[in-house]
Amino acid sequence: MASNRSPVNLACVLMFLLFGMQLSYGDVSYSFPEEIKPGSVIGNIAKDLGLQVSRLGPRRARLFLGGNQMRYCEIKADTGQLVVADRIDREELCGTKVSCILKSELILEDPLESHLISLQIQDVNDNSPDFVKDTFKLEISESASKGSRYRINAARDADIGQNAVQNYILQKNDYFTLNILTNSVGTKYSELVLNKELDREDKGEVSLLLTAVDGGNPQRSGTAVIQIAVLDANDNAPVFTQAVYEASLPENSPLDTVVVTVSATDADEGENGKVTYEFSGISDDARKIFALNEDTGEIMIARNVDYEAKSKFEILIEGKDGYGLSTETKVVIDVTDVNDNPPVIHINSLTNPIPESVSPGTEVGIIHVQDADSGNNRQVHCSIHHGIPFKLIQSIKNYYSLVTTGHLDRELVSDYNITITATDEGSPPLSSSKTVQLSVADINDNPPVFGEQSYSAYVTENNKPGSTLCSITAQDPDWRQNGTVIYSLLPGEVNGAPASSYLSVNGDTGVIHAMRSFDYEQFRSFKVQVMARDNGSPPLSSNVTVNVFISDVNDNSPQILYPTTEGSSFMTELVPKAAHGGSLVSKVIAVDADSGQNAWLSYHIVKSTDPGLFSIGLHSGEIRTQRDISESDNMKQNLIVAVKDNGQPSLSATCSMYLLISDNLAEVPELKDISFNEKNSKLTSYLIIALVSVSTFFLTFIIIILGVRFCRRRKPRLLFDGAVAIPSAYLPPNYADVDGTGTLRSTYNYDAYLTTGSRTSDFKFVSSYNDTTLPADQTLKKSPSDFADTFGELDECTQV
Ligand SMILES: *[C@@H]1O[C@H](CO)[C@@H](O)[C@H](O)[C@H]1NC(C)=O
Numbered sequence: 001m002a003s004n005r006s007p008v009n010l011a012c013v014l015m016f017l018l019f020g021m022q023l024s025y026g027d028v029s030y031s032f033p034e035e036i037k038p039g040s041v042i043g044n045i046a047k048d049l050g051l052q053v054s055r056l057g058p059r060r061a062r063l064f065l066g067g068n069q070m071r072y073c074e075i076k077a078d079t080g081q082l083v084v085a086d087r088i089d090r091e092e093l094c095g096t097k098v099s100c101i102l103k104s105e106l107i108l109e110d111p112l113e114s115h116l117i118s119l120q121i122q123d124v125n126d127n128s129p130d131f132v133k134d135t136f137k138l139e140i141s142e143s144a145s146k147g148s149r150y151r152i153n154a155a156r157d158a159d160i161g162q163n164a165v166q167n168y169i170l171q172k173n174d175y176f177t178l179n180i181l182t183n184s185v186g187t188k189y190s191e192l193v194l195n196k197e198l199d200r201e202d203k204g205e206v207s208l209l210l211t212a213v214d215g216g217n218p219q220r221s222g223t224a225v226i227q228i229a230v231l232d233a234n235d236n237a238p239v240f241t242q243a244v245y246e247a248s249l250p251e252n253s254p255l256d257t258v259v260v261t262v263s264a265t266d267a268d269e270g271e272n273g274k275v276t277y278e279f280s281g282i283s284d285d286a287r288k289i290f291a292l293n294e295d296t297g298e299i300m301i302a303r304n305v306d307y308e309a310k311s312k313f314e315i316l317i318e319g320k321d322g323y324g325l326s327t328e329t330k331v332v333i334d335v336t337d338v339n340d341n342p343p344v345i346h347i348n349s350l351t352n353p354i355p356e357s358v359s360p361g362t363e364v365g366i367i368h369v370q371d372a373d374s375g376n377n378r379q380v381h382c383s384i385h386h387g388i389p390f391k392l393i394q395s396i397k398n399y400y401s402l403v404t405t406g407h408l409d410r411e412l413v414s415d416y417n418i419t420i421t422a423t424d425e426g427s428p429p430l431s432s433s434k435t436v437q438l439s440v441a442d443i444n445d446n447p448p449v450f451g452e453q454s455y456s457a458y459v460t461e462n463n464k465p466g467s468t469l470c471s472i473t474a475q476d477p478d479w480r481q482n483g484t485v486i487y488s489l490l491p492g493e494v495n496g497a498p499a500s501s502y503l504s505v506n507g508d509t510g511v512i513h514a515m516r517s518f519d520y521e522q523f524r525s526f527k528v529q530v531m532a533r534d535n536g537s538p539p540l541s542s543n544v545t546v547n548v549f550i551s552d553v554n555d556n557s558p559q560i561l562y563p564t565t566e567g568s569s570f571m572t573e574l575v576p577k578a579a580h581g582g583s584l585v586s587k588v589i590a591v592d593a594d595s596g597q598n599a600w601l602s603y604h605i606v607k608s609t610d611p612g613l614f615s616i617g618l619h620s621g622e623i624r625t626q627r628d629i630s631e632s633d634n635m636k637q638n639l640i641v642a643v644k645d646n647g648q649p650s651l652s653a654t655c656s657m658y659l660l661i662s663d664n665l666a667e668v669p670e671l672k673d674i675s676f677n678e679k680n681s682k683l684t685s686y687l688i689i690a691l692v693s694v695s696t697f698f699l700t701f702i703i704i705i706l707g708v709r710f711c712r713r714r715k716p717r718l719l720f721d722g723a724v725a726i727p728s729a730y731l732p733p734n735y736a737d738v739d740g741t742g743t744l745r746s747t748y749n750y751d752a753y754l755t756t757g758s759r760t761s762d763f764k765f766v767s768s769y770n771d772t773t774l775p776a777d778q779t780l781k782k783s784p785s786d787f788a789d790t791f792g793e794l795d796e797c798t799q800v
């Protein structure tokens, strides 16, 4: 390699040449460095051996190199110089030998000469130190103690001597220093010395560069990497992320809810760093509620949490690694309230039943409400529904009074179901309700009340004593005896006799009975007072008037007033011979004590001497000629007249009428003949007087009646065609009060019709008129509503 020869080398070569010439005559020795360029001149061998250069060629000078076939050097025949023919590598030729000498022979012919030539090859630093491996891997436990040593194999260098490995240099680091040693064969090697303890958790791997250097010039070096893996030792306990874990848990959270997760880390690895968790301090109740996942550290709910039972838990948890190092942490769990308890309503006191007479504002009951929750969930409001006369008043916290707000009336509402609703302020709010049943107790505050303002009973005369007239009813809404009605007749007089002799009232049923038989002709109505009283204490009562109306029955037959039939005397009417057809001859007058239809009279000729001569007005009773009187007519005429009333069945009476057709009284003697029976001449004069007086009355009466008819404009139709004045002397005394147009009593409003057919007046109201009995004359028909107009309400009682 050292192809360009430096001055120092040249000087050495010259020294060897001089020394060689002195020591070995005929032999020559050269020293030169390895790896010089082929063609480089090692020395002039001709000159050194004292040979003629020009003779070299002819003498066929040549070099032999031992048994080695390699030709490292050759002689230039023209100059006698020894030059390098091929690459010379000392390490290849000599290995680790300290001196490396190549022996060769220079052979000359003619004469044969042999010269020994030794070629000493000097080492050149052409090889770098080299480690067997590029990377050394070491595993050192972090627990290794300071001063521990770790040998590193030596680096190799093919060069020798100073050119071989002289030193090792370790990259600067915290943990190791390098110790350099020489082994028995003189090779230098190194070892790592632990100068500072390793911490895997701090640095798990240490990588160092180791450099080996030789002593050549220039120096060469080789490197290797030392990779140190720090092995773990269980030198770390688990560490929790928090000293205290706090969690808040709503009560009634579902099972398996994760409340909190504790977590501890262990810097170690593998089993040394695997942390498991367990309870280390826990109360018995908490142990039932919470479960711990020993691998994940999750605390879960295993059973329902009730704030009302316990609201705070403190638990100690231990975190442990695989080889038993452990730490503890604290978990504080606050259970928060959830509105899970509805309010509870207690009725502390209750007045039941309450009298209906209590005044508004009376306290009826005390209500107490409770709620097991806390905070707002515990705030309770109470209410009752509207529309009842009660309200709630809060007196002290959670206590309410139930008071009345108005007057109570058992007869309207006898029971109250009061629903009390309590609602808390939670979200959502919970509520509960309770129903209180309150009864209202009766007070006798209602008198019996009759269904009608007055009652009317209708009864036909000649009723049976004891027959039922009508029934009255009074209602009392009070309770039991306070509402039990008792009827009684109030003392009073009817026609001067005590009312109780006419009527009686059934005290329980209110049915009114007649005590005797009534006579329409005696009196037509009367009234009594009836009292209804309850059984309370004190009792309450009310009074009502009962009117009894008696209706007519056809129990009286017509009475003929004229001609009178009394005694043996008879009456004869004088008929003028010149009387024309239609002349009024006489009149039958009859009355009937009944009224209405029962007193409506009709007249009929039953039998007559000459049937075609006289007729009688059906309702007037007037007897008239039907035709002119002729001479041939019998002087003496005899008529038998029947008077019938219109009752059902009708009653009748008959009378005889004697008529004399004559113009003067001279013919009176013949009167004796007229009478069918014995003739009394003395009577003639009476008869004449009577006839004259009757005729005079009759005419006067017609004039009066006509006058009345013209004067009274709206007078209803008369029942009869003609009206005849009746001498008041004929009327029986008990009819006197209805004579004329006067009124009886203010309560009876009626018109009196003075008729020739009846001595009595016709009441407008008399309801006994049967429609069928008077089909022709509508004036007597009255509808029931007309009676109602007159007497007010008559519905209750029916006519008997
Ligand atoms: C009150 O409640 C009771 C029992 O539920 C029931 O029988 C009664 O009819 C109720 N009364 C009222 C006034 O609602």
Ligand SMILES: *[C@@H]1O[C@H](CO)[C@@H](O)[C@H](O)[C@H]1NC(C)=O
Residues within 6 Å of the ligand: 441, 442, 443, 444, 445, 479, 480, 481, 482, 536, 537, 538
């Ligand atoms: C009737 O009313 C009285 C008070 O007026 C009361 O004391 C009594 O209890 C009532 N009777 C009944 C059965 O309610």
Ligand SMILES: *[C@@H]1O[C@H](CO)[C@@H](O)[C@H](O)[C@H]1NC(C)=O
Residues within 6 Å of the ligand: 490, 531, 541, 542, 543
């Ligand atoms: C009913 O009549 C009786 C007797 O006249 C009397 O004492 C009582 O006060 C009356 N009752 C009423 C409510 O008018």
